[in-house]
Amino acid sequence: MADVSEGLTPEVLMDMYYHMVLARVLDDRMWVMNRLGRAPVVYSSNGHEATQVASAFALDRGHDWVVPYYRDLALVLAMGMTPRDVFLHLMGRADDPNSGGRQMPAHWGSVDLKILTTGSVVTTQMMHAAGIALAAKLKHEPTVAMATFGEGSTSQGDFHEALNFAAVMKLPAIFLNENNGYAISVPARKQMAVPDVAARAQGYGIPGVVVDGNDPIKVFEAVRAAAVRARAGEGPTLIEAKTYRFVPHSSDDDDRAYRSREEVAEAKKHDPLVVFEQELREQHLLDDAQHKAVLDRAKAAVDDATEFADTAPDPDPSTLGRHVYHEAVL
């Protein structure tokens, strides 16, 4: 059994913490932009940072693929997307590396960072991760593909088809469920008659693991174990990270309609940023000065991104018809 916490050096732990803080600060700024009328819609990773950052860090970044969904701001930052990239995307600018301003915010994609392009139709991405893993297996490459998805999305048929296909073919895939208890307004108990998404793994003959999604170390270990298993040719793993979203589904949602303020306040006691900050302080990796330094660094990056995207050019309307089909390189 490989040591699954291998690589969690103090530097790496601090880097993870930085990315979690960066995601939160960036997320908060996006909401400000929305309320200022500068960004028509915002989707948040607020509350999911531990799951997303730690799972990315557990992969071989630059080599392994992630196949995300709209919730995954912190994940793509941890994969190497910059705050400037995120803001160019948010504001639909020409230089948005995700889509050149074509997609609504939080529809990630980067060939260089091995982040698969994202659509809006939930759960289709699980199949793409299986396909990337299929190619990796056939090419005898040690690549792992990790798909992420919400618990509401597990009601889709593609969830079943992807898990079954990957399990039968023993593909090097990881299916990471970010269970925040809600699909917009609909609670998990109305999506499924079992308490845990992970329990479904049994029906496919693969491991199903539940982890505390607010604890980055636990998430890191679970994803690393799944990656080791995948690379050894033993097939996929379904991981369920239990977490919570602290803000509405999107900037167009009002979550007061479907959950109490008490419930949200209770969940915030387990805010992954707070949990991890305490952990790092206990390990003497973080003190007040370092804490402030991390926050200042994140704020500076976000200020820079906001300013940068603000004056960036919009897509040229004459490009509307481009990239429908492959364009030969002249």
Place this chain on the structure above:
Amino acid sequence: MAMTYLEAVRETLRQEMRRDARIIIYGEDVGVRGGVFRATEGLQDEFGEDRVMDSPLAESAIIGTAIGAAINGLRPVPEIQFADFIFPAVNQIVQEAARIRYRSNGTFGVPIVIRAPYGGGIHGALYHSQSIEAFFAHVPGLKVVMPATPYDVKGLLAASIEDEDPVLFLEHKGAYRSIRGDVPDERYLIPLGEAEVKREGTDVSIISWGMTVNSSLKAAENLAKQGVSVEVLDLRTIRPLDTEAILKTAKKTGKVLVVHEDNLTGGFGGEVSALIAEHALFHLDAPIRRLAGPDVPAMPYAPSLEHAFLVTPEKIEAAAKDLAAF
């Protein structure tokens, strides 16, 4: 070498797989059994179980995983066992495969070829006889290829596999064993988007694609004996569409009959007709006519009903003759 339409499919797949190690085939029963129509017979023996795989019975998974595999460097040629069963995969084909290049601003592409046997006249009833091209021809980002002859199968399939974008390659089940023709041994490509005049004529133009091209050629042959000269234009691919060839034949004869097996309303014949009406109206000597399957949900089973549905050479002959006399 003379061979059937089906053999042309199989031999082209073989030749392409020998040429390009990135090509993989998978779908339902394509491995040991060689496909329910034998289109992939012997390929697993030659290329092994890694390149010719039986997959779970799940169309969305077949196409969805092909998208991922293509993005990670392979050239998947998945098979949908019958075109009628492509609908569980429409989400992956239309929302994902077709839109990925556009939505990623050209940074991702999905080079896959989806082979699917379509069409009726084989006692397949409602769910083994459908023509599905109109649903997909509507989708920018996809290419839709419908060969009529073994020669075209080879050149179009090789070109589809080389294409950087998703291609829906529709093979007519009735053509598989009934249509034979000469196919050169050496590799050749037929560019997607180039129609071909399969028969020259001066009185009436028949515009068609897929199996009904063969039926139209039969009708043209009979009409020639009756002194009616029919031109038959085979579109070969309906997306991209060879608009120029359509307008050229329309202007040449001034009388156009559009023929397809798919049902009439919302069928691709409407698009062809609209193009001619927009760009060649004043060259016409008669109203554009469409001959197509009837507007019933799908092709029934009993031979009498099936025959009544089909667009036969006799029906085409009658329609073209009528038009010639206009």
